[in-house]
Amino acid sequence: MRVRNETRVTHFILHGLSNDPGLEILFFVLFLVMYLFTAAGNILIVVTIYVDSHLHSPMYFFLSHLSFLDFSLSTVIVPKFLVNFLLQSQTISFSNCIAQLFFFHFIGGVEGFHLNLMAYDRYVAICNPLRYTTVMNRQVCLKLVVSTWIGGLAHAFGQVFPIAHLSFCGPNEINHFFCDTRPLSSLACSSTFINEIVDVVNSGLLGLVSFSVLFISYVFIISNILKIRSAEGRQKAFSTCGSHLLVVFLFFGPSVFNYMRPSVTFSADKLLSIFYTIVTPWLNPFIYTLRNVEVRKAMKKLRGSKGSSLDTL
Template sequence: MAGDNFTVVTEFILLGFSDLPKLQGILFGIFFVIYMSIILGNGLLIVITKIDSGLQTPMYFFLGNFSFLEICYTSVTIPRMLADLWTQKKTISFLACAVQTFFLYILGSAECLLLAVMAYDRYVAICKPLYYPLIMNHKLCVQLVVSSWLIGIPILFVETYQVFHLHFCGPNKLNHIFCDAPPLLELACGDTHKTEIFVAVPALLLILIPFLLILASYIKIITTILKLPSNSGRIKAFSTCFSHLTVVGLFYGSASIVYLQPKSSGESVKIFALVYTTVTPMFNPLIYSLRNKDVIAALRKLLPK
């Protein structure tokens, strides 16, 4: 911007956990351990779903892809967070902030859609078991995964462009742990009402539509389970869905609070952002393995006693 009363913002300062100066080293250690556990845990799930013959089914195909997505998703935010905690240099360039926001949104939307795909897989398996091999063939599974990754790219590219096309001419301190639209809009100069709507609508669609598909799938699943003649059959059918429901609850619950209630306080936004970007990926391997006999059996084959 040209003018004596304005300065051009070329970088942002991520405040992160700067209000806890004495805990920077401890926080670095905690997030380093979390990141390593995410990579190792989800990486292990990817390996066993690829090499174990008993896990060559659509459900575990989706689980392997979901684990890979979790690794990518956390790699957009945690390494940068670790670098800031280690060096105490909180600055991030304008371009790097835009790139981080774009990939955060692309991977976040892919996670929403893939969770819906996994719910549909459970719906077909429980409600239409005789047709399951025909419907959930390998070609369809690949198409569903690829679509989950790609469908949000054009929408979110335009959304990111709209956010970073705003004029930033004043404060450059982001009260957040990574670059994101809500705190960025607070720093923009001029009227941001139209951009806020433009940001909120895709977020609403990419969170709400997959969630409604998941909800519809599980209404059908629960209705079918309740009609099963034996208690053991009901318990077995529901146990195959419990892990997925837990991940859905953690991810959608925290993400909805951040993006559907953008006026939340900065500290609460940080906490809930950590849940869907860090806690959920960390617990994903545990959630899917502790209650899954097939995964436990595959781990016993792969790992020494």
């Protein structure tokens, strides 16, 4: 009978993005600015849509929910990176690492399902405009949003449960800037075969199927847009769908590549992870507000009402 002398890992060390102190400072400043803009931009969209009654439609309801998810996803990753830099410590406890992993896949899973939901909303609006208000009523919209949270929760438990039951006895250095399934699995002392299968199916295949459904949906949507006689109507429809498609490619493209392939570490993994954890949440407010006239008007009205209320004080 062979006895194994194992010491359970209580914390991990995150390598971050670079070993160069100069680059680390650059990343800190860049991530700080991007996170502040992400928080301000997405919160502004949520508040604007909530306050302006003209934006109380399914499309803008889903947009405000997406903004909340973007802010939440970025908050799961960026603050820990910034705090570690300020404290000159790259450590994260085992429990906090599992918690970060859970919330990252929870919010990320909800956002993936929600992007499909937004595509369905555009499909009904453009392909069945006469039935739109009936099909996408308030109760249906709420039920659909709740279903995305249930799906995201199931996805997160599917990712975290196998990882949490692995044996970690050293080393404890994670070659990443946050806790994710593949960097953690590479440190396990026990077999990770099941984890790799779960990772490919639960994250990679789910992302690929979601992206395929979105692509097929937009084939139908674009074919119906081309049938619109009014040039102004076509332009408005293409503008709305173009914004959504850009977000879809930025979110699903890197994530499908990271999780669909075999468990092999590439130098580009960290860079690709930045896209769907930091860049996409930062870009979404610009993509939707700069291309959406109604949201821009509502924001100007909101700023104007704040200015007038201050003048009366």
